[in-house]
Amino acid sequence: MSDTVRLRIRRQDGPEARARWESFALRRKPHMNVISCLQAIQADPVDADGRATTPVVWDCNCLEEVCGACTMVINGRARQACTALVDELGASITLEPLGKFPVVRDLVVDRQVMFENLKRIKGWIPIDGTYDLGPGPRLPERERQFAYSLSRCMTCGCCMEACPQVNPRTNFIGPATLAQAVYFNASPTGRMTASERLEAVMGDGGITECGNAQNCVKACPKEVPLTTAIAGLNRATTWHYVKNWLTR
Amino acid sequence: MDRKNIVIVGGGLAGQMAAVRAAEQHFHVDLVSLVPIKRSHSVCAQGGINAAVNTKGEGDSPWEHFDDTIYGGDFLANQTPVKRMCESAPGIIYLFDRMGVPFNRTAEGLLDFRRFGGTKHHRTAYAGATTGQQLLYALDEQVRRYEVAGQITKHEGWEFLSVVRDGGGACRGVVAANHVDGAIRAFRAGAVILATGGPGLIFGRSTNSVINTGAAAAAVYLQGGVYANGEFIQVHPTAIPGEDKLRLMSESARGEGGRVWVPRDGKPWYFLEEMYPAYGNLVPRDIATRAIFEVCVNQGLGVDGKNQVYLDLTHIPADELEVKLGGILEIYRKFTGEDPARVPMKVFPAVHYSMGGLWVDFDQMTSIPGLFAAGECEYQYHGGNRLGANSLLSCIHGGQVAARAAMDHVDGVPAAPGPDPYDAEVRRQEAVFEEIRSMDGDENPYRLHRELGEVMTDNVTVVRHNDRLDETLERIAEFKERWRHIGPPDRDGTLNQSLYFTRQLHHMLELAHVIALGARLRDESRGAHYKPAFPSRDDDRFLKTTLATHTPDGPRIDYEDVDIQYLPPRPRVYDVYRKEDRP
Ligand SMILES: Cc1cc2nc3c(=O)[nH]c(=O)nc-3n(C[C@H](O)[C@H](O)[C@H](O)COP(=O)(O)OP(=O)(O)OC[C@H]3O[C@@H](n4cnc5c(N)ncnc54)[C@H](O)[C@@H]3O)c2cc1C
Ligand code: SF4
Ligand code: SF4
Ligand code: FES
Numbered sequence: 001m002s003d004t005v006r007l008r009i010r011r012q013d014g015p016e017a018r019a020r021w022e023s024f025a026l027r028r029k030p031h032m033n034v035i036s037c038l039q040a041i042q043a044d045p046v047d048a049d050g051r052a053t054t055p056v057v058w059d060c061n062c063l064e065e066v067c068g069a070c071t072m073v074i075n076g077r078a079r080q081a082c083t084a085l086v087d088e089l090g091a092s093i094t095l096e097p098l099g100k101f102p103v104v105r106d107l108v109v110d111r112q113v114m115f116e117n118l119k120r121i122k123g124w125i126p127i128d129g130t131y132d133l134g135p136g137p138r139l140p141e142r143e144r145q146f147a148y149s150l151s152r153c154m155t156c157g158c159c160m161e162a163c164p165q166v167n168p169r170t171n172f173i174g175p176a177t178l179a180q181a182v183y184f185n186a187s188p189t190g191r192m193t194a195s196e197r198l199e200a201v202m203g204d205g206g207i208t209e210c211g212n213a214q215n216c217v218k219a220c221p222k223e224v225p226l227t228t229a230i231a232g233l234n235r236a237t238t239w240h241y242v243k244n245w246l247t248r
Numbered sequence: 249m250d251r252k253n254i255v256i257v258g259g260g261l262a263g264q265m266a267a268v269r270a271a272e273q274h275f276h277v278d279l280v281s282l283v284p285i286k287r288s289h290s291v292c293a294q295g296g297i298n299a300a301v302n303t304k305g306e307g308d309s310p311w312e313h314f315d316d317t318i319y320g321g322d323f324l325a326n327q328t329p330v331k332r333m334c335e336s337a338p339g340i341i342y343l344f345d346r347m348g349v350p351f352n353r354t355a356e357g358l359l360d361f362r363r364f365g366g367t368k369h370h371r372t373a374y375a376g377a378t379t380g381q382q383l384l385y386a387l388d389e390q391v392r393r394y395e396v397a398g399q400i401t402k403h404e405g406w407e408f409l410s411v412v413r414d415g416g417g418a419c420r421g422v423v424a425a426n427h428v429d430g431a432i433r434a435f436r437a438g439a440v441i442l443a444t445g446g447p448g449l450i451f452g453r454s455t456n457s458v459i460n461t462g463a464a465a466a467a468v469y470l471q472g473g474v475y476a477n478g479e480f481i482q483v484h485p486t487a488i489p490g491e492d493k494l495r496l497m498s499e500s501a502r503g504e505g506g507r508v509w510v511p512r513d514g515k516p517w518y519f520l521e522e523m524y525p526a527y528g529n530l531v532p533r534d535i536a537t538r539a540i541f542e543v544c545v546n547q548g549l550g551v552d553g554k555n556q557v558y559l560d561l562t563h564i565p566a567d568e569l570e571v572k573l574g575g576i577l578e579i580y581r582k583f584t585g586e587d588p589a590r591v592p593m594k595v596f597p598a599v600h601y602s603m604g605g606l607w608v609d610f611d612q613m614t615s616i617p618g619l620f621a622a623g624e625c626e627y628q629y630h631g632g633n634r635l636g637a638n639s640l641l642s643c644i645h646g647g648q649v650a651a652r653a654a655m656d657h658v659d660g661v662p663a664a665p666g667p668d669p670y671d672a673e674v675r676r677q678e679a680v681f682e683e684i685r686s687m688d689g690d691e692n693p694y695r696l697h698r699e700l701g702e703v704m705t706d707n708v709t710v711v712r713h714n715d716r717l718d719e720t721l722e723r724i725a726e727f728k729e730r731w732r733h734i735g736p737p738d739r740d741g742t743l744n745q746s747l748y749f750t751r752q753l754h755h756m757l758e759l760a761h762v763i764a765l766g767a768r769l770r771d772e773s774r775g776a777h778y779k780p781a782f783p784s785r786d787d788d789r790f791l792k793t794t795l796a797t798h799t800p801d802g803p804r805i806d807y808e809d810v811d812i813q814y815l816p817p818r819p820r821v822y823d824v825y826r827k828e829d830r831p
Contacts, residue, residue, distance in 0.1 A: 032480040033491070061458060
């Protein structure tokens with residue numbers, strides 16, 4: 001393996017600025033990941049031709065793929081930079097910001113819309129209060145495991161990036177938010193307000209936008225069972241629709 | 249609007265818990281956070297959260313939990329607040345259960361509990377191996393609910409710079425900077441709660457998130473807040489070494505039966521089990537870390553001749569491992585390419601947690617009236633060494649206490665004396681950035697940070713010697729001087745991370761000074777603080793909280809007595825079960 005790591009990074013000084021490409025050549029070390037490359041550039045900000053530049057701007061916190069912050073497009077695929085190991089990425093590495101969200105600077109994008117979508121589906125358990133009211137409801141371990149598989153979603157946006165239906169025309173809230181609706185509706189307490197969430201996902205930009213392309217589930221780093229969740233939600237909304245119609 | 253307004257800085261477990269508590273009591277909360285609160289460092293917590301609910305018929309109780317915590321902390325923690333925390337723990341677990349946290353269950357559908365270090369009881373509730381993430385998300389959802397209701401306003405992407413003090417010295421709000429556009433403004437409040445997490449980055453690479461610089465607590469220290477027990481830094485025995493970060497391998501791996509060993513004379517040597525027959529692999533962290541150091545560094549028995557030991561799970565059925573530890577095994581697999589269900593993991597100690605932090609009273613108020621602190625940024629609950637799974641508990645409990653106290657404070661606070669202090673503080677902070685922008689030396693802030701991290705890790709972690717601490721203090725003075733010769737690699741523009749990092753580095757150097765000086769002056773061994781030249785605990789001289797106060801010549805160190813009203817100090821030994829050496 002070559003002892004140089006080559007990176008091409010798409011840079012953009014601000015939301016309105018024109019994007020440009022910069023190349024970097026770094027000395028290869030054992031166990032590098034994309035984060036340690038970007039850190040090396042911070043410590044010595046010169047490009048591949050030896051010209052001084054500014055450090056590349058990117059987001060990261062946990063560096064162990066639980067916070068979702070460092071998501072970017074690496075060699076054409078949306079994923080986390082912290083788990084992108086250099087030795088597995090081939091001869092040259094291309095870094096770009098996520099394409100479905102507005103760029104703030106360089107590799108940083110604004111994913112606020114995902115948090116806003118969680119408001120739309122009333123993404124919380126409506127507890128009476130945080131004072132001590134004794135134990136919660138019992139739950140079979142099997143149901144708990146399904147809930148857990150959904151609640152590991154770290155709002156990273158990989159599934160949004162992969163989904164063809166997430167685009168300016170559809171207004172689609174996207175697979176992650178739909179799966180969260182399923183999560184809250186699966187909880188013994190959340191179930192009591194399930195119809196509110198069903199109504200929300202039946203509205204504009206909701207579940208009907210999903211074309212069942214299945215790209216999302218393949219893109220999810222946390223193996224959230226997105227398509228299983230969406231299929232279940234489809235059945236629930238259909239049933240809810242019929243029930244509404246019958247009791248009209 | 250300022251009277252019923254509380255500013256909370258930080259949206260980890262402590263900050264979010266406080267925010268929800270205050271919003272629920274009809275206060276308005278401005279929640280200021282560097283990162284989107286859902287991405288706070290608390291998501292990293294893997295293993296679990298402690299509460300003595302005794303569902304396994306082991307005779308556990310909050311009192312036992314209290315005893316384990318005080319003993320595990322080598323008697324340095326004030327006992328009144330720790331006792332309250334342990335008593336509130338079962339209620340906290342039930343609350344999070346009601347909020348929907350998918351805690352693992354027993355066959356009966358009840359909460360399951362596992363074992364952690366420093367106790368003989370199954371006392372740790374867990375949600376797979378991503379407990380912190382699950383707890384944080386549950387709060388994040390409640391915060392969102394109050395956001396929709398207009399009770400909480402989030403300000404994400406804002407960095408806290410300083411507190412605003414009125415003519416009488418009381419805290420009346422904060423000044424913060426927006427990272428994207430560089431705007432600096434004041435947030436007014438009747439009370440402020442700081443919940444900004446730990447300072448792991450001072451040691452360069454650690455198990456912490458990279459935002460954990462401790463800069464916010466340092467800013468308060470520079471403004472007159474007292475910083476307590478800074479020298480007590482927990483080094484976790486088991487982490488995966490990495491270029492960018494030392495990733496934690498949770499204690500839950502040992503809680504579920506993982507065994508630590510090195511090859512010796514061609515056979516596995518389970519040295520923890522041999523040295524500490526009563527607790528075995530589940531001795532507290534300071535003890536395990538020193539044993540690993542002894543075996544690797546002093547006896548040269550590290551695996552493959554390197555500083556690393558095996559942490560072995562291969563004897564446990566793979567499907568059981570997946571359900572209980574999936575999240576952390578995935579981390580190991582993703583970063584090393586090896587499967588812990590088939591080959592033993594290779595691990596080594598890494599800086600993990602700060603027991604020290606801002607001094608607070610039993611109601612979480614700092615030495616600055618009206619400024620409260622909760623979570624890892626304060627010092628109150630863990631003494632000389634924190635037990636595993638007690639931090640998430642202390643964050644949540646501390647957040648609850650702080651919210652209550654802050655609301656009471658707001659209700660009783662008179663109008664601010666003297667002129668409006670906000671503009672002056674905003675201008676002072678603007679001037680700081682002007683100064684940093686105008687520096688034009690040839691030091692790079694990121695390289696300087698690396699050097700600081702290396703010096704601190706080499707000299708102020710597992711084993712401490714006074715001559716090396718003296719050298720460290722000299723190096724810190726040199727770093728402070730060199731800081732003034734930084735040329736920020738990026739002077740203006742949107743989201744100028746290096747500008748903010750340069751300021752944070754300044755604050756890290758100040759806290760590094762507090763930590764190293766505290767260690768230098770404490771001539772004893774207690775909990776995580778170990779000096780071979782003073783190998784035993786010295787209660788006569790040092791059963792005392794270290795208090796650091798900022799002066800222009802560096803930290804002034806004083807000492808304060810510890811509240812020991814419930815449990816008289818006794819020797820701390822883990823090779824026999826502690827009941828037997830109780831009087
Ligand atoms: C890898 C790992 C695993 C762990 N596992 C466990 C475990 O299993 N059990 C356990 O009990 N403990 C565990 N801990 C410890 C525990 O996770 C932390 O102590 C705890 O999460 C700290 O929470 P906090 O609320 O104090 O702060 P954090 O979660 O660190 O949050 C800090 C908040 O403050 C904000 N902030 C920081 N600085 C500023 C600033 N200047 N301006 C504005 N906002 C700011 C951040 O944006 C963030 O929202 C673990 C720690 C690590 C590193
Ligand atoms: S199934 Fe296809 S269309 Fe539907 S959310 Fe997933 S990627 Fe998008
Ligand atoms: S579902 Fe998966 S890919 Fe989508 S945001 Fe959540 S973690 Fe990311
Ligand atoms: S930094 Fe948190 S997911 Fe990569």
